Amino acid sequence: MSRPGPSSSPSPSSSSPSPSFSFAEIVTRLRSSGCVFAEDEARLLLAEARTPSGLAAMVDRRVAGLPLEQVLGWAEFCGLRIAVAPGVFVPRRRTEFLTDRAAALAPPRPVIVDLCCGSGAVGAALVARLPGAEVHASDIDPAAVACARRNLPAAADRVHEGDLYAPLPPALRGRVDVLVANVPYVPTGQIPFLPPEARDHEPATALDGGPDGLSLLRRVAAEAPAWLAPGGHLLSETSQAQAPAALAVLSAAGLLARLATCDDLDATVVIAGRPVA
Template identity: 55%
Template sequence: MRQNLTFSLDNKTEKSITKRLRSEGCIFAEEETQVLISQAGSIEDLMKMVEIRASGVPLEYVLGFTKFCGLRIDVERGVFIPRKRTEFLVQQAEALTQICDIVVDLCCGSGAVGAAIATNLSKAVLHSVDIDPVAVRCSSRNITNIGGHVYQGDLYNALPHKLRGRVNIIVANAPYVPTDAINLLPQEARLYEPKVALDGGKDGLDLQRKVVEEAPRWLASGGHILVETSKIQAAQTFEIFAKAGLTTKIARNEELDATVVIGKN
């Protein structure tokens, strides 16, 4: 018998939940069953969550949160779900961030990247931006409680003008999936996550170009910009950085299948 805070569950019911999730294509059905049980307040809540998950809704939306860099990050339907690989972007940014640095997180989505940096480096001053009002609402819940600021708008246009030339770190997990490749994404991303957070244009690099080209005007002398990209797009992203006059390098983590291009102003 498994005991939760408010209800108990017999092994037969638990196994039936796992079987139900597996039959609907949940690869990690056993693990997801345990997570759902741990988060449900009653047997009625649990069965409702199971049915929603079995319908194909991403687990993170069912739960209302995900784990990222050890943090509990609120997510909601219509907001991009942060990926494990993006923790490498955070690691690379943290290595370059000093106490009291100004950090800007562009295309922030749930705000996970900025929240992780600001939490681990508590003196950093965080400014996060997204064009999507749903993302801004969600990121506000993850950022304002740690002293960060969230703005709705198109990239740098949303930032206070006083930050121009004073930003120490810019991070961006801008969408980099080529438009024609959207249909090749896993069903959970393709059907449930916002297209604006996935579609990077014809070659996947449209947003990266906008982010990088304007970065030197916002970065302080010696400041850095870090952008997540894919392994196959890394050389093109590198060229975008170099063309903007930035001293550029590529960082790669094979275990996470994560690639970050880093530029210094």
Template identity: 60%
Template sequence: MSASADPLSAAVEALRSAGCVFAEEEARLLCAAARTPDELADLVRRRSAGLPLEVLLGWAQFCGVRVAVDPGVFVPRQRTAYLVEQAVARARAGAVVLDLCCGTGALGLAIAASLGRLELHACDLEPAAVACARRNLAPIGGRVYAGDLYQPLPATLRGRVEVLVANAPYVPTEAIALMPAEARDHEPRLALDGGPDGLDVQRRVAADAPRWLAPGGSLLIETGPGQATQTAEAVAEAGLDTRITHSPRLGCTVVVGELPASQR
């Protein structure tokens, strides 16, 4: 990046040359984050090398909320705002909400921002994600557990969850190599790899969901459009009333499963 050029223009040029699609917007954010010209040059260099913008900034804007993002943690995708919309439509103020495979805790944070007071629980297997989620959710009273899906949750939560959201990994193992480098090289494999057909973790989420859902409670799983039928089959096999919903605007597909109100 040329030291003699206007810093913003030089940053835009460098980022555009590196293939950043939103070079102008990213350059403005990096310029605002940098305290010195040398720091800006370092940020632009690291972004040009493929480090996620959100990691460089230390935050992501998601559903109108600023979410802290640490290195080595799955970065919230803007399409997942549709999962939040679907969850909010099924929840109420004071609801018991559970976010599995929570990453930064962005889903729970966004749901709480829309609904206000919640009993919010979240869980992830990655230590870096657990630490990041605790930083995001502790100020709003959210509890974050470290462990594999339902395993670390308190037994007192069984049968009480009104809304269960899961942005579990759903990329087929062989497709990981085709992902953008900023995800493939800088996000934990555990947060991306869903097994041979991408649905290994989703099946486990669906199978045990009825034990944790309250009567009439909802399970919402983000999935790929080409995988939605199989995801829905797994949810239906767990005994939930199932449907597939899709947002063309955000390019996101969500499978919704509801526990019948008469079932316990």
């Protein structure tokens, strides 16, 4: 699970509220609940809290198992603070690789669609990097859509609620230069083995990829050629084990598929282009 960057967080002696218990006591509580980076998390909680009672409530929520990002109300992603809310999928650091690849493939003033957008982290990062980009996003989860509208304030009216392509404006068909689809890809049978932070506090719709983890990717790939501009690209995150099957799914949809990996982030991305002619 990703964490906001503790390397830039203030020390416990910064101008945070005077806690009702000490920094060491917070660390002890966090560590006893299984937090591996207890000191870093304690500093972040101290920096974010506004009152001693607020700090105590935040520590309680973290000890109860809520993801740190949901407790803080934000996650660091591609150098941005992305607002997240309870019940909304927390953007992972490895997805920064997907964002990097998407930005590299975008032409000037691109039309971008972020499917299964969750908090809108990928779309927000692409807006920050690509001047003049027209970004649309969609998600089936109302809580995620509300969060994405906070993170894409200049494009809030282009964040759509619905199933995959269904809520997108028909005028986008055949015009999308970059289609990012960070679809859920955990096989249904593996959901019970996910860390409790994800399993218990993130929506199943953002995790469950069907029997083999590729159900959503198949649906995305089947319609992608109709939405992509000639020479446009679809990018989706997957696991290393699923990569060969994911490439086959994209190729079967008539797209030119290839694989990109990043060892540092343990990230695997399939990239598929619509042929120009």
